[in-house]
Amino acid sequence: MSQQVVPDIALGSALSAVAPVSLGMAVIGADLALRSANQAFLDLSEHKGDGSGQPIIAFLHESADSACARSVVEALAAHREFTGSVRWRGPDGAFPAELAVVPVSEHGVLQHFLAVLRPRAPGDEVEALLDATTQRLQRLLDHLPAGVIVHGRDSRIIAVNARAAELLGSSPEALLGKGAHGGWRFLNDDGSPMDSSGYPVCRTLSERRNLSNLVVGVVGSQRGEAAWVLCNTYLVCDDGGEISEAVVCFTDFSELKRAQQSLQKSEERLRLVLQGSTDAPWDWNLRTGELYYSPRWWEMVGLEPGELPTNAELWLRLAHPDDAARAREVFEQALSGDAHSYEVEFQLRHKEGHWVPVLARGLILRDEQGRPVRICGTNTDLTERKRAEQNIHQLAYFDYLTELPNRRMLMDQLHRQISRASRSGQWGALLFIDLDNFKLLNDTLGHDIGDMLLRQVAWRLRHAVRDTDVVARLGGDEFVILLDSLGKDRNAAGAEAGQVASKILAVCDEPYVLPARMYRSTPSIGVVMFDGAHPADVVMRRADLAMYQAKAAGRNTLRFFDPAMQAAIDRRYALEHDLREGLLRDEFLLYCQPQFDADGALAGGEVLLRWRRPDGELVSPNEFIELAEGTGLVLPLGRWVLRETCKRLAGWRHNPRLAQVPLSVNVSAQQLRCTDFPEQVLGAVRDTGADAHLLALELTESVMAENLEEVIAKMERLRRGGVTFSIDDFGTGYSSLSYLKRFPLETLKIDRSFVHDIHIDPDAAAIVEVIITLARKLGLKVVAEGVEEEAQRRFLSDEGCDRFQGYLFGRPLAIDEFERQFGHA
Numbered sequence: 001m002s003q004q005v006v007p008d009i010a011l012g013s014a015l016s017a018v019a020p021v022s023l024g025m026a027v028i029g030a031d032l033a034l035r036s037a038n039q040a041f042l043d044l045s046e047h048k049g050d051g052s053g054q055p056i057i058a059f060l061h062e063s064a065d066s067a068c069a070r071s072v073v074e075a076l077a078a079h080r081e082f083t084g085s086v087r088w089r090g091p092d093g094a095f096p097a098e099l100a101v102v103p104v105s106e107h108g109v110l111q112h113f114l115a116v117l118r119p120r121a122p123g124d125e126v127e128a129l130l131d132a133t134t135q136r137l138q139r140l141l142d143h144l145p146a147g148v149i150v151h152g153r154d155s156r157i158i159a160v161n162a163r164a165a166e167l168l169g170s171s172p173e174a175l176l177g178k179g180a181h182g183g184w185r186f187l188n189d190d191g192s193p194m195d196s197s198g199y200p201v202c203r204t205l206s207e208r209r210n211l212s213n214l215v216v217g218v219v220g221s222q223r224g225e226a227a228w229v230l231c232n233t234y235l236v237c238d239d240g241g242e243i244s245e246a247v248v249c250f251t252d253f254s255e256l257k258r259a260q261q262s263l264q265k266s267e268e269r270l271r272l273v274l275q276g277s278t279d280a281p282w283d284w285n286l287r288t289g290e291l292y293y294s295p296r297w298w299e300m301v302g303l304e305p306g307e308l309p310t311n312a313e314l315w316l317r318l319a320h321p322d323d324a325a326r327a328r329e330v331f332e333q334a335l336s337g338d339a340h341s342y343e344v345e346f347q348l349r350h351k352e353g354h355w356v357p358v359l360a361r362g363l364i365l366r367d368e369q370g371r372p373v374r375i376c377g378t379n380t381d382l383t384e385r386k387r388a389e390q391n392i393h394q395l396a397y398f399d400y401l402t403e404l405p406n407r408r409m410l411m412d413q414l415h416r417q418i419s420r421a422s423r424s425g426q427w428g429a430l431l432f433i434d435l436d437n438f439k440l441l442n443d444t445l446g447h448d449i450g451d452m453l454l455r456q457v458a459w460r461l462r463h464a465v466r467d468t469d470v471v472a473r474l475g476g477d478e479f480v481i482l483l484d485s486l487g488k489d490r491n492a493a494g495a496e497a498g499q500v501a502s503k504i505l506a507v508c509d510e511p512y513v514l515p516a517r518m519y520r521s522t523p524s525i526g527v528v529m530f531d532g533a534h535p536a537d538v539v540m541r542r543a544d545l546a547m548y549q550a551k552a553a554g555r556n557t558l559r560f561f562d563p564a565m566q567a568a569i570d571r572r573y574a575l576e577h578d579l580r581e582g583l584l585r586d587e588f589l590l591y592c593q594p595q596f597d598a599d600g601a602l603a604g605g606e607v608l609l610r611w612r613r614p615d616g617e618l619v620s621p622n623e624f625i626e627l628a629e630g631t632g633l634v635l636p637l638g639r640w641v642l643r644e645t646c647k648r649l650a651g652w653r654h655n656p657r658l659a660q661v662p663l664s665v666n667v668s669a670q671q672l673r674c675t676d677f678p679e680q681v682l683g684a685v686r687d688t689g690a691d692a693h694l695l696a697l698e699l700t701e702s703v704m705a706e707n708l709e710e711v712i713a714k715m716e717r718l719r720r721g722g723v724t725f726s727i728d729d730f731g732t733g734y735s736s737l738s739y740l741k742r743f744p745l746e747t748l749k750i751d752r753s754f755v756h757d758i759h760i761d762p763d764a765a766a767i768v769e770v771i772i773t774l775a776r777k778l779g780l781k782v783v784a785e786g787v788e789e790e791a792q793r794r795f796l797s798d799e800g801c802d803r804f805q806g807y808l809f810g811r812p813l814a815i816d817e818f819e820r821q822f823g824h825a
């Protein structure tokens with residue numbers, strides 16, 4: 001909008017030029033003080049000088065006509081026009097005069113008043129001068145930046161300035177005499193056509209009041225596009241108080257209107273965009289600390305706007321503990337650097353307790369020094385996107401039927417495990433599992449039933465292995481299990497893989513529940529070991545080959561790709577099979593090695609196990625105990641040994657030579673782990689009628705590494721039942737002296753390795769001395785095993801060892817033989 005305020009000086013000189021000597025003219029400021037005046041105005045006034053700065057009221061004769069002076073001031077204070085008679089303070093005293101004061105506004109803002117003063121002394125000369133003045137005033141009005149139209153009381157135009165005519169698309173001459181609706185149209189502020197009764201002049205006349213600051217669109221007769229004006233009206237009344245004229249003043253408002261319209265449009269657009277988007281805007285003024293979270297922001301976390309204190313800490317308070325520190329760091333780094341934007345993903349806690357993943361994007365506004373002054377941005381709810389990503393991931397990497405990882409995921413994992421194996425030197429194994437005759441099930445009972453079986457197989461496989469092992473479905477009836485980190489020993493790793501494969505064969509062999517029937521299905525399994533030497537596809541091909549060998553071998557079996565490993569596994573299986581059979585067929589025998597005291601009297605015996613195979617070969621436990629432990633066969637074997645020993649003790653009760661000879665039995669950590677172990681032992685004692693005090697259980701130091709409280713509780717229970725304990729192979733394993741004190745022990749057995757060198761190695765001798773001293777201090781007896789030479793016996797005897805066991809005194813004997821040898825006179 002053009003800024004065309006007429007400067008005071010210009011006005012002053014204009015007034016001097018246009019006014020006759022006898023017609024006073026002046027510009028009155030918005031503060032109602034005189035700003036400039038012509039000579040006539042000054043001459044007519046009692047004030048000397050230029051009178052500038054004097055309030056208008058100072059020129060009026062108040063005492064004589066105070067009401068008149070008040071109404072002038074009131075009208076002007078209300079920015080209204082005043083015309084009427086006043087008493088004027090002249091140099092020679094008060095005189096009657098006509099005063100017209102017209103407000104001049106710009107964009108609705110009062111700039112100043114124009115005042116015309118005429119002494120009431122009618123005469124031709126004055127009238128002529130007045131006409132001239134009127135013309136000059138008209139010219140002045142024409143140059144005003146505002147449009148002015150004076151309507152008669154019938155709304156016809158009686159005066160119009162050039163600017164008004166221009167806005168109405170006509171000429172002043174053409175407009176004179178026209179009515180209020182002279183060929184133009186007006187629009188309301190909102191752009192809708194204005195009803196003629198709403199035209200400013202019509203309204204001011206009908207409502208009989210002045211109107212201020214109406215925004216009106218003018219569509220003139222010659223122009224199509226509306227010009228926008230800010231319109232003020234005022235009414236002029238005659239002496240009788242009747243409306244004589246209505247003056248409409250207007251200034252151009254088009255540019256402001258255009259700016260207003262475009263602002264409205266962009267606000268509307270922004271509002272629609274935000275309404276349509278799922279983003280939640282926020283705005284933070286860093287200078288004032290004012291923070292705005294949009295309603296959508298609150299909605300995203302399930303809260304009502306303002307339900308929690310609206311401060312900068314709020315989002316951090318709601319952020320997931322795993323994300324808060326990182327999100328804050330991103331935010332603070334962006335602020336402290338010179339970034340103009342940032343984005344960070346984190347989760348916000350919803351009122352209902354779940355987490356909402358959001359992407360926060362912020363725009364940083366900075367001042368000239370680069371300091372951040374404001375940040376505004378949006379939070380985008382990523383829930384749907386994350387769900388979609390999850391779905392895509394699920395579809396891409398998991399089997400839809402069993403929800404197991406699919407071939408792609410398996411290959412990823414296999415690549416990873418192979419490279420891990422090559423770094424760590426640990427073996428891994430891949431088990432390739434294919435169901436036997438699955439096609440038959442599909443063909444006879446249909447695909448849906450086939451799917452059911454596949455799901456059940458998947459469940460069994462998943463639960464048969466550790467959580468860290470990978471179980472995948474390749475497709476059809478093919479599954480793969482990946483076993484990781486099986487150790488650096490190839491044979492041990494192979495044995496473990498073979499055990500897992502055997503377990504898979506066993507769990508798959510259980511009947512399946514299918515609609516209206518039980519169903520049996522078996523798999524064939526190919527096993528290949530990997531150590532990083534071969535790529536994934538080679539490993540897969542080899543496992544597949546091995547699986548076909550398992551099929552060829554009659555199905556429901558496993559085959560290793562590596563023939564040597566297969567042979568080892570076969571041997572192992574054969575031994576396991578024989579062991580089981582051996583137990584059933586009573587192929588195990590008790591042997592017993594005697595122990596003597598320092599005087600050479602029989603003091604006890606250690607029960608040992610032997611296995612006489614069907615071919616007559618006598619096998620020592622060294623060859624089968626590890627397998628027995630690995631397969632759990634150690635438990636039935638251990639129970640058998642205990643029971644047989646107790647039987648023997650009971651049988652010796654009436655033999656005067658053997659009745660007080662205690663027997664010690666080796667017990668494995670696995671046996672001790674059984675919750676009912678004390679009951680097993682005490683049950684065997686009770687059932688056979690043996691004297692529990694003659695039964696000694698030999699534990700190795702490894703039991704100290706077990707759940708100590710539980711072990712001690714079981715030992716105490718047995719101790720109360722009369723059973724005694726000794727620690728076997730003392731000094732070779734995990735010895736904690738403080739633990740030793742807590743065990744209810746009777747005897748320490750010095751390991752044969754120390755005894756062996758006792759007479760030649762001072763270190764071994766020192767160890768044995770310490771063990772014996774220790775035992776003494778703890779009130780324990782000491783048994784030395786592996787005593788083979790007299791020098792060893794002497795040393796031990798000198799140190800105070802209680803009992804001796806070894807070839808020097810006697811080899812292990814079949815227990816019947818032992819009985820014969822020591823039970824008879």
Ligand SMILES: Nc1nc2c(ncn2[C@@H]2O[C@H](COP(=O)(O)OP(=O)(O)OP(=O)(O)O)[C@@H](O)[C@H]2O)c(=O)[nH]1
Nearest residue numbers: 434435436437438439440442447450451475476477
């Ligand atoms: N129900 C079901 N069957 C499938 C699916 N995908 C593949 N199959 C079928 O699974 C069967 C796989 O059979 P094979 O492994 O080739 O043959 P088999 O009868 O198991 O015989 P052997 O493996 O030699 O013991 C085929 O009949 C396929 O059509 C599936 O998603 N659902």
